[in-house]
Amino acid sequence: xxxxxxxxxxxxxxxxxxxxxxxxxxxxxxxxxxxxxxxxxxxxxxxxxxxxxxxxxxxxxxxxxxxxxxxxxxxxxxxxxxxxxxxxxxxxxxxxxxxxxxxxxxxxxxxxxxxxxxxxxxxxxxxxxxxxxxxxxxxxxxxxxxxxxxxxxxxxxxxxxxxxx
Numbered sequence: 001x002x003x004x005x006x007x008x009x010x011x012x013x014x015x016x017x018x019x020x021x022x023x024x025x026x027x028x029x030x031x032x033x034x035x036x037x038x039x040x041x042x043x044x045x046x047x048x049x050x051x052x053x054x055x056x057x058x059x060x061x062x063x064x065x066x067x068x069x070x071x072x073x074x075x076x077x078x079x080x081x082x083x084x085x086x087x088x089x090x091x092x093x094x095x096x097x098x099x100x101x102x103x104x105x106x107x108x109x110x111x112x113x114x115x116x117x118x119x120x121x122x123x124x125x126x127x128x129x130x131x132x133x134x135x136x137x138x139x140x141x142x143x144x145x146x147x148x149x150x151x152x153x154x155x156x157x158x159x160x161x162x163x164x165x
Contacts, residue, residue: 012114020123023063034052053152080104
């Protein structure tokens with residue numbers, strides 16, 4: 001359980017992930033989590049270290065996912081002859097009527113769908129973490145939570161979290 005005095009900070013760290021509507025928002029969310037993490041390590045606050053550490057790791061992963069997916073969609077747009085104002089005029093690199101072109105179009109459509117799913121999924125996970133923290137539950141993000149919970153005690157020997165069972 002998260003003590004009532006700790007809840008506002010942990011909710012704030014997780015709710016920062018809701019800034020992730022843009023890539024710049026994810027950068028800001030990582031900055032917020034990073035500042036809280038550094039302060040928590042200095043004050044030796046185990047709950048804040050665990051919550052801010054996994055929030056920062058999750059937000060970095062979400063940012064990387066967004067950049068990769070948006071980059072793939074942009075490359076597909078350019079490959080099919082799209083024009084971007086900051087790039088020189090492109091010619092058609094992929095013939096949409098060829099077998100390779102059809103495969104490329106399917107992959108591009110999958111990337112477009114993946115961008116939408118990634119946006120929704122990352123925002124839902126950040127909202128879920130904020131709500132659980134507000135209720136006093138120690139929330140662990142998928143993958144990021146396990147990494148932080150396993151690695152943090154190895155690097156911070158003073159960090160001991162005991163089960164309430």
